[in-house]
Structures are given as C-alpha cells and as structure tokens.
Amino acid sequence: MGEGSLRKRKDQDNRKEDGQSIQSQEPQATNLKKQVGLISGICMIVGTIIGSGIFVSPKSVLANVGAVGPCLTIWAVCGVLATLGALCFAELGTMIAKSGGEYPYLMEAFGPIPAFLFSWASLLVIKPSSFAIICLSFAEYASAPFYPGCDPPPVVIKCLAAAAIVVITIVNSLSVKLGSYLQNFLTAAKMIVVAIIAVTGIVLLAQGKTQNFQDSFKDSKISVSSIGLAFYNGLWAYDGWNQLNYITEELKNPYRNLPLSIIIGIPLVTVCYVLINVSYFTVMTSTELLQSQAVAVTFGDRVLYPASWIIPLFVAFSTIGSANGVCFTAGRLVYVAGREGHMLEVLSYISVKRLTPAPAIIFYGAVTIIYIIPGDINTLINYFSFAVWIFYGLSVFALIVMRFTRKELKRPIRIPIIIPVIVTLISILLVLAPIITAPELAYLYCVLFILSGLIFYVLFVHFKFKWSQKISEPITMYLQMLLEVVPPEEVAE
Template structure:
C-alpha cells in the first residue's frame, strides 16, 4: 500500500484503484497527442538474446583476462586446473537449474529475495536484501568499474601506474554513465549489454583460435605430464573451487529480472542452458590457450595473463587485449547495475526498503530511483583504498544466501506442493548445492579465521535494528519522516508507484 502526500495543483491527480479500494497518487502526464498509456509497471522488454547476454556478459568480467592463476596455484598442475574450471562450470549450471525451477515457479524479480520470502518468511528475505543492496551489489559494481578505469587509463600512462585519483574519477564517471543508460531505457541498456557481450566473446574467440594455432604448431610441452605436482590437500582443492566459482559468479543474474522477461517459462531455463555452458567452454579453452605459451611458473608470475598471452602471440596487435578487457568490464558493470536496481525495486515494493525505491519512471518505465540509489552507493565504495578486501570478506555471505536459496527449493517441495513447476530438477541437485555452499561459507573462515568475518556478520544482523521498529512494528513516525522526502523525490524524478497487476 503506497501512502502518498498531496503534491501540488496540476502535477498530481488522484487515482482510484478499483481492485482494492485504496487511493494513491500518480503523475499527470499531459501531452497533445493522446497515445495508448502503458501500465506503470516494468515492461517485458527482455528477450532470449538479451537474457543470454545478461548471464554471459555479467559472468565474464575481467577475471578470465587478468588472473586465472588462483585455481592453478591451489591445484598445483595443469590437468587438475583445467578439470576444476570445467567442474565449476558444471556446478554453476546445476545451481542455475535450481534457480530455473524457482524462477518459473515464482515469477517475481529480485533474485533470491522472493524465494527466501516464500520459503522462510520476511526476516530472512529482509536480511538478504539488506546485505545485498547495501554492500554486495554496489561494492561489486564499484570493483568492476575500477577495473575498467585502470585498463582504460593505462595507455595514457605508458611508463607508470595511473594516478589513483584519475582511476577513481574515471570509475565514478563510468558509474554515472551506466546508471544514466539504465534509467533512460531498458531497451537501450539491453542493446549495450548485447554489444559488449559480443565484444568479449569475440576476444575470447581470438584467444581460443590463437591457442589452437599454437597447439597445431606443436606447442604442447606445458600440457604434457599435466598431472605432475597435483595438490592432494583437500583444503587446497576446496580453495581452488572457491576461486573458480568466484570467476563464474553471475549465473543467477536473470532471476533478478524475471518480471521483464518475455515468456519466462521458456526463456529463463533456455538462457541458462545456453549461457552458462557457453561460458564454461570459453573458460576451459582460454586456459588451454594460456598454457600453450606460458609455463605454470610464468602464468603464476604474470600480473595480467591475457596481456602476457597477447604480447607473445598477437604482436603487433597485442593492444586489442587491453582494449577488449575495457569492453568486457564495462559490459559486466552494465549487467550488474541492471540487476541490482531490480532487487532494490522489489525490496522497496515489499516494504523492506523505503517506498521511493519501488517507484517507476512515468516516461521511461525504468526503476530509476533504485538504479540511482545503487549508483550512489557504488560511488561511495570507490573512495576506500582497498575495496577488494571488503568484497573478499563479504563473499562468504553471498554463498550463504546461495545455500539458503537451494534449501528454499527443497523446503517448498514439501510446504508448497500446489505451486506449478514448469521446470523441475532432481532434488539431489539442490541438496548438492546446499552442501557446496556450506563448504564455501566455512572454507575461507576455517582457512584464515580473521576478525573481519565477525564484523561482516555483525553488519548483516545490524539490519535487525531497522527491521524491528520500521517493518515489524511499523512505527508511524518513520512514515511521517519519509513522506515529505518521498514527495520531493517523486516530483524531481517524475516517478510513480507501480500499479498492481494480477
């Protein structure tokens, strides 16, 4: 229920909602040409191609180009390294299939949020949205744009590292540009995503073809005796999987925009079954290509593996590698922004965040307040000097929520048997994801039990300080404080509450 304040003559008209007898307020858009008016809800503008691009484009960031060496470091040899990359792809696909069942059973945007809400109730869903909206999504957005800024500015400083202030200003500019694109049009953001996804697939194809050529020339010495030196430590193998799965992160992105998918019952599982195996094949073959020109020692010492590969194989065209890394990071940042806005939008709609985040642009049909909020937080996160440390310590929380979501699928098999399931995966797959998630939550903490993990846990549960008075108790003075702020933001941004649809 949206409670709004009177907003001035001529600019707001009272609208009766016949479905539930309540009253709200919406902008009065006066135009000379009377055109059919769309409902003020997010439009179904995302097709299969854009869905695949959203998955592929968000999963493939800078990691595969810069530092795939962590998996090699923990596995100890080429053979188990390649097997780990392939196994991580299989695990990601299995996890995404669980999400396909959930996404076609509960066709709401917001990723894990509506599934946790349905299975475990309001409190668990709120803690997820609090952690993800306030830390995980905006800080990830900031890190991706910082990678973009570093590679984009490097050519202008050939003999030294770009100044930190330049990198951060360029990162902030990228955040503002991406947020503006996403606020202007869903279709424009989709075109941007499709273009940059094709660009990064092109450069991956170049690396793979170059690797095949090197193999044909007989450069196979690094691939022979591929299992010599294999690590037998269970802990080390677990950390190799942890780093590999981090490179695959983003396989759940399409579930954040389910309400905007055309024919989600078909396109959601199809995009998953095309997109994630495509990324998996690319990752394995790109790593094979790296090993055709670099020994394990050289790969571990390389600051940016793809750049080293380009210098040895593609010269004098080696400059295209850093250029396409720029394209890749920009496309990944666009996908991150697109999906983050939808989580904040759904959370605001459900009353777990301030209502203004659930408002939609009257002209553009985009969740612009939610997108702007995510962008503002991301700009704040580029200010600290070591944001990567923050992400590393909070990553265990991401896998905690992945595990809870897989558990939600199992729980609803028994508690919500009446729900229609167009896609139904074997329950053992969900059980496997719960076990993998439990390990990935505990592995980094057991390996290096820093106090920072405790601080992150305290932050997650600090959300309860807001949940109890404002959501559980619904204190009135909170609404009286937000109403004038909501009113002015609504007028400034030209946004309205979403209409209720059945």
C-alpha cells in the same frame, strides 16, 4: 506507505488466499514491461558472467592448486556447479515469477526476516562492492595504454570508475531497451577478445606447443583447503549465473526463455573459460603465469605484438559489459525490496515516461560510488563469495523446503531433487571452507553486519516508527516530483 503500494499489497493478499500468491499475473498500467527476449537473456548471462574474473582469477586458481591439470579441472567443475545452481534458480524463477532474485524466494519459503537480511546485505555490501570492483577493473585496463611501463595513478582509476558507474546508471535509468541493447553490443565485443585468445591458443596447440601440458598433474597441491580456495576464485569469475532471476518480470515467455538462456549461456561460458586457460598455458609456464601482473596482457604481448593493444581494449569492453549487466539486474533487487516495504517506498516507484525502476537504479549507483572512495576496495573480494554463498545456499534450500510446504504452486520447470541437495551441500562447504582453513575476524564481522540488519528490520519494518514515516514521506514526495515516478499500479479487472 503510499496508497498505490497498499492497494497492491491488498491484492496480493487476496491472491494468496486463492493459493496463487505469486504465480498470478494481472494486467498492469504503470509497471515493468516484458522487453527481454531469449537472445537478450543469453547475452545478459554471458555478458554479466564474463567480466574481469577470467582475466584475474586464473592466477589465483593456479596458485592454490599448483599445476595445470587441477587448474583446468577446477574451471570445468565450477561451470558445472554454476549450471546446477542456475537450474535450481530456473525452477524458483518460473515457480515464483517475480523479479528480485533470491529475495522473493526467501520471502515465500522462510518469511520476511531472511528476505530482509538478504536485501540488507546485498544492497549495502554484496552488489555495490561487486559493481565497484568490476568498474575499477575496467578503469585499470582502460587507462593502462596511457601509462606504459607504470601503473596508472589511483585518482585516475577512481575517477574513470566513477564516470563508468554514472554512465551505466544513466543508461539503465533511461530505457530498458537501451540497457539491453548496450549489453548485447558489449557482449559481442567481449566475445571478440574471448575468440581471439581461444582461437590463438588452439592454433598454437595445433602447431605443437604442448610442452606445458606434459605431466599436468605433477607438483599439484591437492588438499581440502587448497581446492576450496581455488573454487572461491573460480566461482568469482562465474558469478552472475543467477542474474536473469532478478528480471523475471521483464522476460518474454519466462517459462521457456529462462531455462533456455541458462542451458545455452552457462555451458558457453564454461567452454570459453577452459579454452582461455588452455591458451594461457600454451604461451606461459605455470611459473610465468604466476609471475604475470596481468595474464591477458602478457598473453597479448607474446602472441599479438605489435597489435597487443587489442587485448586491454577489449578487456575494458568486457568489464564494462559485466558492470552494465550487474547494474541492470541489481537495480531490480532494490525495486523489489522497496515494493515489499523493506526499503524506502520511493525505491519501488517506476518512471512514468521511461517505465524503468529509475529511483532504485540511481540509489544503487550512488552506493556503488561510495565504495570506490576507499584506498583498497579489492580486499572485499576475499569476503564477497563468503557472503553471497550464504544466500545462494539458503535460496536453493528454500527450493527443497517449498517442495513440501508449497505443493500448490505451479512448477513449469521441475528439476530432480538431488540437484538442489547437491548445491545446498556444496554451498555449506564453500561457506565453511574459509572459516576452517584460514579463520579471520573479518568473516565474523561479515556475519555480524548481516545480522545487524535485524535491528533495522524491527525498528523500521516491524514496528514502523511514526517518526521515521514523518522523515520518509516528504523525501518520497520530493523525489517523486523530481524524478517523475509513480508507484506500480494494477488495473482493476
């Protein structure tokens, strides 16, 4: 590791002896700056959550529960669960005020191995596959108007998705403010399409189009397996509720703005999701919705024709905004992993001119482009929630553990212990549900891949083989000169 990184780690060790390992905030010279305020924080949550999910998942949720009533209930309960989980992360984020989301929480509670496994799975599977799927969804909606009556060619979708990834990566590498402003603009754009769909549904309801809501629980398919799978699809649309914890170090007044962004942002998303689903059911029966290839497009064709082109246009804005939010936050996870020595050291470096974690963001974008090359990346959606809820559950369980093992840490936000207990139990159910109800070898492969990170941890982190350093040092030096980046440095008091 470089001199700057070793000096930083030594300073952190000294703070640990004082019982303030993470909470202390030292003046910084070349480091991430606090540039994200309350409005940008709310936009980051809303903009990241509302992406492609609400335009894809309604069909899957309905297919699993079979009726309008249970479907709307699932969407509301998913919002409550996301809020509870985000409140748990609010306590974690203000108690351990470091960027990187689950990574520093697992490090503090359980040590480096679980934290490394999280970064291993997130950097190579969870985050890039999510980013790639969102960009592919953007490409499909953006190219659809140019191919009326047929599906766009796969090569067009992949090239457009790759272009979106490159643009988003460049924007977030150049400037934190530019990425934040772009997120604010795209969030406003996606709220327009959300408002169009929701208001149209309310107007139709006021006109008496309520026939699809009569006997709304009739013919429902209620079972443990169906509810579990419905939650999987609903929670995919809510994924992103923890994104602000990845940029805690860049939040202005995080003790105030982090919980406020959560309390305002996620309930706002929940209301929007329920209203959008209500609007869908005002113009489509359950059967018609299940037969629709693109629910939002079908809604637009029936209600807004001949201006139905507005829907795919603004859905494209929605998905690209979600992709921008994911890139903005996930790049910080790579940055923190590099800073802790669990990835190449250069990934923890910061641009001298831009003050952004440019190497981490570029690495993340490059890995994501690899994921759009295979023919059918959408199969990863089935296992995304399985992998991510393993670490959501572990992180919330870490909150419970640190209530007893790290009592000395300051907790500006302290939630009732029953909330993390409930979220932990639900996480266990969500992880076990697909294995019990629809066992597949793919879940075993997913677990084995996560555990395979132990091999890399032992070789490159624990033992630090000399030959690996001989390879990484010239790479780090070359990239440092090419990208004009330096290690984060702390100014001596």
